[in-house]
Amino acid sequence: MTTTETALRADADASTSTSTSTSNLGHEHSWTTDSRHPTSAGWVLYVRCTGCGAHRVDLETRTDAPPAALSRAVGGA
Numbered sequence: 316m317t318t319t320e321t322a323l324r325a326d327a328d329a330s331t332s333t334s335t336s337t338s339n340l341g342h343e344h345s346w347t348t349d350s351r352h353p354t355s356a357g358w359v360l361y362v363r364c365t366g367c368g369a370h371r372v373d374l375e376t377r378t379d380a381p382p383a384a385l386s387r388a389v390g391g392a
């Protein structure tokens with residue numbers, strides 16, 4: 316095995332390792348609220364990732380609780 320082959324194998328190992336907390340885009344989404352709408356269940360939030368442009372719909376049942384995702388992240392570059 317040459318030094319070049321060793322380096323290439325190391326790169327392949329690094330690129331195939333993934334984290335469950337990040338998308339396949341390799342970053343954690345940074346959600347910003349585009350709009351919010353009151354419903355009987357709470358606030359429905361339409362959020363967008365400022366990093367990749369993905370969209371998601373959240374439901375915020377109480378103002379002092381973190382919003383829960385109603386949908387999976389959709390889209391993005």
Ligand SMILES: [Zn+2]
Nearest residue numbers: 344364366367
């Ligand atoms: Zn994102």
